[in-house]
Amino acid sequence: DAGITQSPRYKITETGRQVTLMCHQTWSHSYMFWYRQDLGHGLRLIYYSAAADITDKGEVPDGYVVSRSKTENFPLTLESATRSQTSVYFCASSAEGYEQYFGPGTRLTVT
Amino acid sequence: AQTVTQSQPEMSVQEAETVTLSCTYDTSESNYYLFWYKQPPSRQMILVIRQEAYKQQNATENRFSVNFQKAAKSFSLKISDSQLGDTAMYFCASPIGSQGNLIFGKGTKLSVKP
Numbered sequence: 285d286a287g288i289t290q291s292p293r294y295k296i297t298e299t300g301r302q303v304t305l306m307c308h309q310t311w312s313h314s315y316m317f318w319y320r321q322d323l324g325h326g327l328r329l330i331y332y333s334a335a336a337d338i339t340d341k342g343e344v345p346d347g348y349v350v351s352r353s354k355t356e357n358f359p360l361t362l363e364s365a366t367r368s369q370t371s372v373y374f375c376a377s378s379a380e381g382y383e384q385y386f387g388p389g390t391r392l393t394v395t
Numbered sequence: 396a397q398t399v400t401q402s403q404p405e406m407s408v409q410e411a412e413t414v415t416l417s418c419t420y421d422t423s424e425s426n427y428y429l430f431w432y433k434q435p436p437s438r439q440m441i442l443v444i445r446q447e448a449y450k451q452q453n454a455t456e457n458r459f460s461v462n463f464q465k466a467a468k469s470f471s472l473k474i475s476d477s478q479l480g481d482t483a484m485y486f487c488a489s490p491i492g493s494q495g496n497l498i499f500g501k502g503t504k505l506s507v508k509p
Binding site: 316317324326327329332334339340342372374376378380382383384385386388389 | 402428430432435438439443445486494495496497498499500501502
C-alpha cells in the first residue's frame with residue numbers, strides 16, 4: 285500500500301529489553317523523522333534523516349538509535365528500554381522540507 | 396530557543412458555528428511554511444492546511460482558513476460551520492533549522508458540541 289506505515293502498532297516490553305520500531309514509506313521522500321508524543325509535551329523530535337545514510341539528533345535522542353540504509357526505511361531502536369520511554373511514537377516523512385506526512389503511530393509500553 | 400505557542404489548551408464550539416484557534420511562533424528562517432495538523436481520537440496526524448510565508452494571501456481549504464500575520468508571527472486557524480468530526484487535537488507547527496524539521500505547539504483540544 286502507498287503511504288507511510290509503522291509496525292508494530294502496539295508493543296509491551298520489559299525494562300532493559302531492546303525494542304525496534306519500524307517505519308516504511310513508499311513516496312521516496314528524502315526526509316524522515318521520529319517523534320514521541322507524551323501528555324503535556326506535544327510532539328518531540330527524537331531523530332531525523334535527510335537521506336539514506338544521513339541521520340541526526342533531534343530534541344530527545346538519548347536512549348535511541350536509528351539507521352537508514354534504504355531511503356524507504358527508518359527503524360528506531362531502544363537499546364535498553366526504560367519506563368520513561370513509554371509513549372506513542374510517530375514516524376513521518378517529507379519531500380525536501382515541505383509538509384510532513386505521519387504514520388499511524390506505535391503505542392509502546394515499558395513495564 | 397525557537398518556540399510555538401498555542402495559548403488555548405481546550406476550546407469548545409457548537410455545531411455549525413465558527414471557532415478560531417490561536418498560534419504564535421518564533422522562527423529565524425526567512426522563507427518558510429507553517430502548518431496546522433489535526434489529531435482525532437484515532438491518533439492519526441492529519442495535515443489540515445499550510446501557509447507559505449512569502450504569500451500575503453491567507454490559505455484556505457474548504458471550511459478551514461488561516462489568518463497569517465507575518466510581522467506579529469501569528470498563525471491562527473479558523474474553522475467555519477464546525478462539524479462533529481472536527482473534534483480533535485489541533486497542532487500548529489513551524490520550521491526549525493534548514494533540514495525540514497518542524498517544531499510543534501502543545502496543541503488545542505477542540506470539542507464540537509451538537
